[in-house]
Amino acid sequence: MNGCFPVAGLRCLSRVCCTLLRDGPTLPSPSSAAVRLLRTLVETPPADTSLLGNWWWMCQRRWPERLANHPLPGGLLLRPFSLAPSSQDGTKMAEPGTPRFLLVFDFDETIVNENSDDSLLRAAPGQKLPDSLRATYREGFYNEYMQRVFKYLGDEGVKPQDVREVYEDIPLTPGMTDLFQFLNKQSSCFEIILISDANTFGVESSLRATGYRGLFRSIISNPSGPDGHGILVLSPFHSHNCPRCPSNMCKHKVLSEYLRERARDGVHFEHLFYVGDGANDFCPMGLLSGGDVAFPRRGFPMHRLIQEALKAEPPKFRGSMVPWESATEVRGHLQEILKKC
Ligand SMILES: [Mg+2]
Ligand SMILES: [Zn+2]
Numbered sequence: 001m002n003g004c005f006p007v008a009g010l011r012c013l014s015r016v017c018c019t020l021l022r023d024g025p026t027l028p029s030p031s032s033a034a035v036r037l038l039r040t041l042v043e044t045p046p047a048d049t050s051l052l053g054n055w056w057w058m059c060q061r062r063w064p065e066r067l068a069n070h071p072l073p074g075g076l077l078l079r080p081f082s083l084a085p086s087s088q089d090g091t092k093m094a095e096p097g098t099p100r101f102l103l104v105f106d107f108d109e110t111i112v113n114e115n116s117d118d119s120l121l122r123a124a125p126g127q128k129l130p131d132s133l134r135a136t137y138r139e140g141f142y143n144e145y146m147q148r149v150f151k152y153l154g155d156e157g158v159k160p161q162d163v164r165e166v167y168e169d170i171p172l173t174p175g176m177t178d179l180f181q182f183l184n185k186q187s188s189c190f191e192i193i194l195i196s197d198a199n200t201f202g203v204e205s206s207l208r209a210t211g212y213r214g215l216f217r218s219i220i221s222n223p224s225g226p227d228g229h230g231i232l233v234l235s236p237f238h239s240h241n242c243p244r245c246p247s248n249m250c251k252h253k254v255l256s257e258y259l260r261e262r263a264r265d266g267v268h269f270e271h272l273f274y275v276g277d278g279a280n281d282f283c284p285m286g287l288l289s290g291g292d293v294a295f296p297r298r299g300f301p302m303h304r305l306i307q308e309a310l311k312a313e314p315p316k317f318r319g320s321m322v323p324w325e326s327a328t329e330v331r332g333h334l335q336e337i338l339k340k341c
Contacts, residue, residue: 099191102269106276107196113173143248154231167202168209175326199224252283288319298323
């Protein structure tokens with residue numbers, strides 16, 4: 001069965017999980033549904049016990065508070081199982097002190113208050129592109145267009161250092177410094193990554209200038225950097241089959257692969273938090289479930305798309321939504337979550 005786990009590719013405990021998926025969302029008391037299903041599981045355990053971990057993990061993500069230490073028939077307690085096979089199977093166990101939450105950031109118009117691909121034009125001669133180049137843009141092929149922009153800048157003698165300075169000067173969004181300072185103090189709770197359809201050279205330059213590059217465990221973006229001739233070049237991040245996303249990057253696929261990689265390391269996050277603004281930040285929203293929080297920038301495409309998904313019947317978005325105008329609002333919400341945990 002596909003699609004029931006945020007971590008793509010993991011097998012599902014189909015007998016229990018199918019029932020949970022079918023009945024769970026509509027039942028008034030999901031905890032009793034989960035207990036009933038668990039009772040079934042206890043009475044007739046699956047032959048492959050490694051699948052128990054999958055089922056438990058899914059229950060936890062749907063009803064995190066209600067399932068904590070829930071008593072079971074016969075005095076058994078629910079015990080968290082690892083999604084990854086045990087260490088006896090050759091995979092790693094999580095290190096002590098692993099962050100409980102994964103916090104994902106977009107970059108353009110989320111961390112910085114501009115679309116950095118537009119900001120880049122400040123490095124171009126006359127701070128604009130020739131009409132002949134702009135005319136080559138084709139919808140759905142933006143990355144290819146930006147590759148041509150990079151080449152044009154190089155041909156015009158723009159040096160990587162000139163481009164770096166442009167990225168360093170892009171202003172942060174309101175409240176972002178406040179949020180970064182908070183995260184710096186709470187670094188043991190959050191694993192922080194960035195997924196951006198901009199480029200690695202620009203994102204790294206910008207974050208280093210802020211002094212907060214060290215907050216991020218991983219910067220996932222389209223590869224870019226000087227080639228052998230000192231000219232900046234750009235490449236697509238990957239290929240995928242998602243019909244909703246530009247050909248060079250599907251953030252759903254990126255985040256799925258990241259979660260799967262961390263699960264192989266023995267790291268399983270209690271909740272996902274996602275701060276973004278764009279339409280391409282909506283695709284990974286399918287990975288969020290109960291207790292996870294999307295922080296869309298208020299009035300931007302991601303906000304509108306989540307609102308539409310919430311209105312659908314049944315709702316196509318299962319997490320919580322906290323729109324923000326200042327990143328201080330994100331900080332405030334994360335602070336509240338830490339107090340409750
Ligand atoms: Mg953005
Ligand atoms: Zn996608």
